[in-house]
Amino acid sequence: MHEMSIAEGIIQVLEEQATEQSYQKVKTVWLEIGPLAMIETEALSFCFEAVTRDTLAERATLHIINTTGEAFCMQCLKNVPISQRYDSCPECGSHQLQVVAGDEMRIKELEVE
Template identity: 80%
Template structure:
């Protein structure tokens, strides 16, 4: 389960930013996650709750914003929606797709004190 290491990485970023931006507590975290990021959001929420205990984010709410996956088809030259890596283009059936969005996970916003 790599979601535990992802949650630990989030806490590390929060702690680094708390020092840099001088805040004491994190109340809410908004994460953007795409369908191609290969992250189980329920597992990440569980792990986030576990790793925040005793940290500046203890009791913080985790809000996950699901973003859409998109790719550019090199065959039909269209931007198309994708849900999984190696899907065929829904327009022409080609597998020559270049992912343009949806494989990322990032901290979008924080509510802090």
């Protein structure tokens, strides 16, 4: 379950930023996750709750914002929406797609004290 290591990485980022930005407690975390990021959001929520115990983010609320996937079609030369890797182009049916958005995860916003 790589969601546990992702949750631990989030806590590490929060702790580093707490030092740099002088906050003591994280109350809410908003994460943007694309459909191509290969992250199981329910598992990530569970792991986040587990790894926040005894940290500055204990009892913090995690909000997940789902973003959209997008790829560039090398056949019809258009950016097209996709929902999973290896989708075909909805315009021309080609499988020559290069992902341009939707494979990322980032901390979008924090509520801190």
